[in-house]
Amino acid sequence: MSAPNQVHFQPQPRPIHPSHLNTSSESDSYPNSPSHSLTILNNDYDAFDALLHNIYEKILQDNWFKPAGDADSTGVCLRVDPTSFRCFPYENPRLIPFEEGVRRLNVEVAVKIRSASVHAAVSRTLPSAREILIDSNTRIQIIPDISALGDAEREQCAAFIRSDHTLVVWAFSVDQVIPLWTEFEEKLIKYIWRTRSTPRRDSNTPGFFDPMVSPVLHNTSLPDLPSNIASTVNSAAPSTSALPQYSTTRLSTAAGPFGMEDIDRSAANTMVVNFGFGVMNELDEMEKPVQPKLSKKKKKSTFWSFLSWWKLQTPVASETEKDVSALEEGSESHPEPRQLVLLGPFYAGCGLALTMYFAAAGISNLIEEWVLDGDTRRFGLVVVLPIVAAVSIFFCLQLIGNLSLVLGPVAQYHENSTYYSAQRPRPNAQIDGAARWSETTEALVIRDGVQNGTNIDFTEVEQELKREVRVGGLPHITIQCPVYKESLELTITPSVLSIKKAMQTYARQGGTSSIFICDDGLQIIPEEEKQKRLDFYANHNIGWVARPRHSSAPGGFKRAGKFKKASNMNYGLALSIAMEQQLAKLIADASSPTNSNNSTSSSSSEPRESSRPSTSTSSPYSPSQPRFESIDSIEERALQLAIEQIYQESGTAKKVVDESGKEIQEVVYHRPWAGGARSLRVGEIILIIDADTVVPEDCFRDAAREMGEEGGEEVAIIQHESDVMQVAHHYFENGITHFTRRINKCISYGCANGEVAPFVGHNAFLRWKAVQDASFIDPADGRRKMWSEANVSEDFDLALRLLLKGYTLRWATYSQGGFKEGVSLTVVDELARWQKYAYGCDEIIFNPIIKWWRHGPISKQLREFMQSAAPVHYKIGMSSYMFSYYGIAAATVGSTLNYLLLGLGPDLDRFYLHSFEILLACVVVFPxxxxxxxxxxxxxxxHRSIWSSAVENLRWIPFFLFFFGGLSIHLSTAILAHLFSYDMTWGSTGKEVEKSTFWIEVPRIIKNFKLSIIICLMLIAMMVIFTTGVVPFEWQIPGWNWALIIPLSLVIGCHLLLPIVLNPWLMKFSY
Structure with missing residues (x-):
């Protein structure tokens, strides 16, 4: 005989196809099902049946389901194609509602589980409970019955069902479902054992299926809506809430499961339980107080004790983890006040003083020579002092900074300060707790349009709206990612899967999140790739916006900006804001008693044209598929209306000739594509990422805590230090990886010293309210923009506007390299990146020469920055960074002038600094x-030992010699392109490895480096000519004058060898 808790697995025949079942008994049992699709038996098995049988067999072996009669309501549901699902066991009408719920969730695989642990966990909750707090990082929702499964929070990947005491676990890939349940079961057993005699807790946490607590605006929800509209409100919508407060809970003395309510907990210290997956003390880490253990330090000599300030004693990793665990499980702790560190301002002041000293030394030489010969003409050289000082300030700051690395304090690197976060934010009961809702009445501004000939006149109408405001809980986080033509399989999918892991962690912690992709390539890529992207977005519940392709023709759509990232994100955000306005209008109309009866007929005014391109294969959200149209119809209607609004606003006039030969103006409109309305709603916090990004699994709640803590409301950006995600692993990528890690660590050190944190444009959390507050009206088209489309460095422009508004920027390192970014894979891409930076810096500093007669040489942006209330040391540091590009760009021109001036006129004023002297100074300070x-x-x-760090740093010196030595001409072209208004554009950086050969790379080198090669060959010819008898003797520059030859020869050699020695495919000599 079999054991009572075991069931023998018997394979069942394969289904023929889903069909409709109309038996009266089952139809009466499940009246809410929109369609009764039943899987029919057949012996023709395929791969999907093998997966279904395997998952079901694993479930039985792990004793997931109770035997006997309870097993008929449990099963596995697997998606076999974008439009259909298959359930096992077959021919089970009780699984019809389960399949419909999985269809609405649109996940890859789901399992309905009934076990003793699940039953015990659900039975401990009161009917009003909306979730179960398994541990500090796991909150699992409770839904009333299986019909509400489609409205569950998708990213939690699990939901308890109260009606039949079951659990549904789902995953986005088949290979994740069994490990997911194994991990969850372990937590569930610990939770049950820990709470076996604890009174039941009635939580006031609102459920995701409850329409009356669902925000329909940014953090809002409407009471007293008509029934046909109230059910459509999105429960997972974003929130821009104020700081929350705990809601009151009620305790019940109901008996615990298994009849263990009378167990004496005082004896728990000696009880040890083995649940099969490991030994667990009865009093686990959530209950016992954690005593921080101090590491035993060996007694040191007096000499090392005296120098202990110089090297930090880093905490032991295990102790740090225990301290974090204690904070997570303990009671609420208030954040420590952040101090303003003044080391950065001190170092900046020293660097500026050193720059002024060098300038004064040059003036001193002029005065000494004037005293000797009385010639006052040499004082005309003073006019170049500002240029010399601007270029040399970066050199001076680096000199002071390098000395501080050796001699300055470093303890602040592990401490939180105003512009720097080294430690994770502490748990905050107000932020981490359950959300509550407070009723209020506010004035709502609704934008409407009226047809006026060929134009649309938009007006704003103010209307009072009664609504509920969310006052608690973790905020909604939107992950915004601009993409272009990147590979879906190699680039976009790994990044999205990394984000999905973080979203699942955040969902189980009690928060909500969504992915918002601004796809600039969807209307450009081939049809097959387009369909793959659309299916991928639908399967992962991704909101996306795709604007029309760029056209230079009259009346064509223009993608603004030299680097299209800013205008891409602006377009997506504009559509999202328009959708919110239309959604507010729909809800306001539905709230009106006169309009509630006509809500159904009002849908007939929706735009008929689809928001997405026509595809050959219908997606899971295709109208042809059975679904609950009331779930998200109000948001989808708002999206359609927003698309129509953007379409009407996009009209551009072009001149055409009619049949009579008369020239007339015709208005051309451009329709955007968009999908995933629910995910297009922007939350309180935005995470900006690139298409090639990896994020840590637990990072969202840290950002929510840091922005929600006391004083955190002034933080607009939390920029995380990023590690590198390598894909090619050749020596060029390894070199750029080393350089990127080194730069990021130096930025971390600078921010720890008190320097204002930079914003690099990705892997950063932004406060949506602050971004809106710093928005501006673009004079080019009169529209409100969040990102500057006129600047190549749109990230610096946004950071500057936020600083001028009084917000704070912060650099965070507590993710410890969890954020990863891709780097350039070829020297061409890296040079393009540096050119873009140089062009952006010149945009900030100078106006194009053609505008000097009206606006002057200095740009308005720089004038406002220097006159603003931004910290003085920030102005010094940013100025040195921007002018460093001019120093690199001047290397070729300066070396050539030095060769001619000293070679043809050796008796120069002492005010002039020779190139060889500059070369020696740069070698001493930098390498x-x-x-x-x-x-x-x-x-x-x-972080490392001296020897390993020294070897790592020294072995890359030749790499950077060729790289920085060969940058000058390329940066000069970018700077001159802006000054002379030359149209210079850049595409997105390549993110996939493209194998190449010698015969492919040589033509690429000639094409991309022909300008620098021509200039270098001309300089070589000049040097040869001046050493021969072609020129008169008094004009000759002899070759033994090495002080003139070496600087120019080094520049020429680096430029010629840069595309060769830094090209891994060429140096492999692969033909």
Whole structure:
């Protein structure tokens, strides 16, 4: 005989196809099902049946289901194609509602589970409970019955069903479902054992299926809506709530499961339980107080004790983890006040003073020479002092900074301060707790349009709207990602799957999130790739916006900006805002008693044209498929109306000739594509990422806590330090990886010293309210924009506007490399990136020459920045960074002038600084002192030993010699392109590895480097001519004058060898 808790698995025949069942008994049992699709038996098995049988067999072996009569309501549901699902066991009408719920969830696989642990967990809750807090990082929703499964929070990947005491677990890929349940079962057993005699808790947490607590605006929900509209409100909509407060709970003395309510907990310290997956103490970490253990330090000598300030004693990893666990499980703790560190301002002041000293030394030389010969003409050289000082300030700041790496304090690297976060924010009961809702009445501004000939006149109408405001809980986070033509399989999918893991963690912690993709390539890529992207977006519940392709023809759609990222995100945000306005109007109309009866007929005014392109295969959300239209119809209607609004606003006039030969103006409109209305609603916090990004699994709640803590409302951006996600692993990518990690660590050190955090444009959390507050009216088209389309450095422009509004930017390192970004895979892409930076810096500093007669040479943006209330040390640091590009760009021109001036006129004023002297100073400060300082920094922080760090830094010196030595001409072309208004554009950086050969790379080198090669060949010819008898003797520059030859020869050699020695495919000599 079999054991009573075991069931023998018997394979069942394969289904023929889903069909409709109309038996009266089952139809009466499930009246809410929109369609009764039943899987029919057949012996023709395929791969999907094998997966279904395997998952079901694993379930039985792991004792997921109770045997006997309870097993007929449990099963597995698997998606076999974008439009159909298959259930096992077959021919089970009780699984019809389960399949319909999975269809609405649109997940890859789902399992309905009934077990003793699930039954015990559900039975401990009161009917009003909306979730079960399994542990500090896992909150699982409770839905009343299986019909509400489609409205569940999708990213939690699990939901308890109260009506039949079951659990549904789902996953976005088949291979994840069994490990997902195994991990969850372990947590569930611990939860049941820990709470076996705890009174039942009635939580006031609102459920995701409850339409009366669903925000329909940014953080709002309407009471007293008509029934046909109230059911459509999105329960997972974003929230821009104020700081929350705990809601009151009620305790019940109901008996615990298994009859263990009388167990003496005082004896728990000696009880040990083995549940099959490991031994667990009865009093686990959620209950016992954690005593921080102090590491035993060995007694040191007096000499090392005296120098202990120089190198930090880093905490033991295990102890740090225990401290974090204690904070997570303990009671609420208030954040420590953040201090303003003044080391950064001190170093900036020293660097500026050193720059002024060098300028004064040059003036001193002029005065000494004037005293000797009385010639006052040399004082005309003073006019170049501002240029010399601007270029040399970066050199001086680097000199001071490198000395501080060796001799300055470093303890602040592990401490939180105003512009820097080294430690995770502490748990906050107000933020981490359950959400509540407060009723209020506000004035709502609704935008409407009236047809006026060929134009649409838009007006704003103010209307009072009664609504509920969310006052608690974790905020909704929107992940915004601009993409172009990147590979779906190699680039976009890994990034989305990484984001989905973080979204699942955040959902189980009690928050909500969504992905918002601004797809600039969807209307450009081939039809097959387009369909793959659309299916991928639908399967992962991704909201997306795709604007029309760029056209230079009259009346064509223009994608603004030289770098299209800013205008791409602006377009997506504009559509999202328009959708919110239309959604507010729909709800206001539905709230009106006169309009509630006509809500159904009002839908007839929706735009008839679809928001997405026509496809050959219908998606899971295709209208041809059975679905609950009332779930998201109000948001989909709002999206359709927003698309129509953007379409009407996009009209551009062009001149055409009619049949009579008369020239007339015709208005051309451009329709956007969009989908996933629910995910297009922007939350309180936005995470900006690139298409090639990896994020840590637990990072959303940290951002919510940091922005929600006391004083955190002033934080507009939390920029995380990023590690590198390598894909090619050749020596060029390895070199750029080393450089990127080094730069990021130096930025972390600078921010820890008190410097204002930079915003690099990705892997950063933005406060949506602050971004809106810093928005501006673009004079080019009169529209409100969040990102500047006129600047290549749109991230610096946004950061500057936020600073001028009084917000704070913060750099965070507590993710410890969890955020990863891709780097350039070819030298061409890296040079294009540096050109873009140089062009952007010149945009900020100078106006194009053609505008000098009206606006002057200095740009308005720089004038406002220098006159603003931004910290002085921030102005010094940003100025040194921007002028560093001019220093690199001047290398070729300066070396050539130095060769001619000293070679043809050796008796120059002492005010002139020779190129060889500059070369020696740069070698001392950058390769020598720079590598020494960074090696000491890594050692002092406890990150690496001295020898390993020194070897790592020294072995890349030749790489950077060729790279920085060959940058000059390329940066000069970018700077001159802006000054002379030359149209220079850049595409997106390549993110996939493209294998190449010698015969492919040589033509690419000639094409991309022909300008620098021509200039270098001309300089070589000049040097050869001046050393021969072609010119008169008094004009000759002899070859033994190495002080003139070396600087120019080094520049020429680096430019010629840059595309060769830094090209991995060429250096492999693969033909």
């Amino acid at each position: 020598a002192l720079g590598n020494l300082g960074f090696t000491m920094l890594e050692y002092r922080l406890g």
